[in-house]
Amino acid sequence: MRISRKQTTPSTSQRRLLLRLLREESGHLTARELYSRATEHDAEVSLATVYRTLRLFKEEGLIDEMRFGGCTCRYYEATRPGNHYHMLCRQCGRVLEFDTPAVGELMAEVERSCGFKVTGVEICLEGYCPDCAQKEAGKSDQ
C-alpha cells in the first residue's frame, strides 16, 4: 500500500513566483499575505507550500524573517544590500523602514567603549505611522 503524502515541495515555477512576489513587495509580508498574493497567480499554491518555501529561502539567505514587538506573526522580506530598520504602526500594523547613520555611529561607539564586536543590529520602533498619527491628532481636536 502506498501512503500518499501531500506534496509540499514547491515546484520551480512556484518557487520563482514566491521569490518574485517577495522582491516586488519591497516590504514585509506575513506568510498568509504572501499566500493570498500567490494564489492570484497560481491556484495550485498551498499555504503549506508557502511555509515550506519561506523556510528554504531563509536557509538560503534569500529572505529575512522578522518578528516585531509582542506580535506572534512573522514578517518576511527579500534580503538586500545595506542596512535598514523598522517601524511598526500599532494602529494599522504597517511596517515602515528607515535608515540613519546614527545607528552606525552607535555601533562604533559601543565597540569603542565596551570592546564588544557588533556583528548585527535589529531595531524596531513602535508607534503610529503618519496616517494614523494624523487621525489620532484629528480625534483629539474635536
Ligand SMILES: [Zn+2]
Ligand atoms: Zn525591512
Ligand SMILES: [Zn+2]
Ligand atoms: Zn498606521
